[in-house]
Amino acid sequence: MRVKEKKLVLAFATTFAAMKLEKAAKTVGFPGRLIPVPREITAGCGLAFCTELEQRSDVAGFLQENQLVVNGIYEVYI
């Protein structure tokens, strides 16, 4: 398989939360996309949002401004 890269991954409790975040990300231009949840994360939802590590400092603001709830924020090799 391909070489893995370290990414920032946001996990969710529900599909609803995932879809809400995806829409907000698209609206405000926050980079990233939905992926199948990596096995390292024991989140409830089968979807996770994958973005670059450099977004780490912007995540909290993005979540707060858009009233988004995540189950956890992880750094994972994907």
Place this chain on the structure above:
Amino acid sequence: MIYLDSAATSLLRPDCVAQAVYDAIQTMGNGSRGAYGASLGAARIIYETRLLIAALFHCSQAEQVVFTANSTEALNLAIKGIFTAGDHNITTALEHNSVLRPLYEMETQGARLTILPADAVGRIDYEAMEAAVCKDTRGIVCTHASNVTGNLLNIDRIGEICKKKGILFILDASQTAGVVPIDMGKSAIDVVCFTGHKSLLGPQGTGGLCVRSGLTIRTWKSGGSGIQTFSKIQPRVMPTQLEAGTLNAHGLAGLRAGLLYIKEKGQETICLQQNHLMQRFYKGVFDAPKVKVYGDFSSFNRAAIVSLNIGAEDSGRVSDVLSQDYAICTRPGGHCAPLMHKAFGTVQQGMVRFSFSHLNTNNEVDQAVQAVRELAEE
């Protein structure tokens, strides 16, 4: 064919609804079951439909919108998932069996039920409704509009009673959603049950309920959810806790198209157009010899329904002649609303129901008026 049975289902739909269903079937995967484009496409449509429904009913949180197959399923879910043995509940004689039968079933399990009677034109007494509330009363379950007469119930008034008495308000919006404004907050509604295939213009097999935040409805089915796969129980998080199994996303795509159409056209415009047609029909037939119209027409602020009989003729026969000789589609019989027919003394005869869409035309209405008058004079 002249379709005047929109209270049964919205056969007259804007083209965008069928197109959306077609596109969905061609392109959509299973929402929340994968992260590839086709699956996410379905999940996005479901999400967008939830947002539109939440906005329509002023439901404060879109995750409180639960999709079901229809209004009946939503009402069963609410009534059986909230009430328990020992509860006393209140409903009205205007109700459809989708409200009555679940409540009767709760009676067999030890709940008590008060049914408010209807007067000579199918109205209820709100003071009697308030007086019926006792210390065990848990909720009022009622329709927004009678599917037989088109009479509206005053949901602001009922909401006030519920708020004042600290009981739940469950509303059956089957005949009004998308046409008559419904504001869960303003009218203190705890649960709104809706169907997608009537005035929301979507396909059959769609519907749902909006649940006030903080109110829990017991889970009624368990299964696939796309989340918490290794848990032995259905996840206790909305909306998933009430939505086990694959949703009818193809249908919801059509419902979304219907909702967008309504949003663009405006509920008020749609309401004015169909009420104009209802009034035109009513004014054309109410004074015809032998014709008896049922319901409260003191105001035309009502659902676009006119039910009538011609003399003592069986409503089924009248409806059949209208269909065979005039190609006019109407609904005879009891309309799944037994108590309404008992109140009007039409259990045997039934009524011929004409119900209107904003997509009907003046000419169609005039042909229906002409047909009724001809039959009445025969």
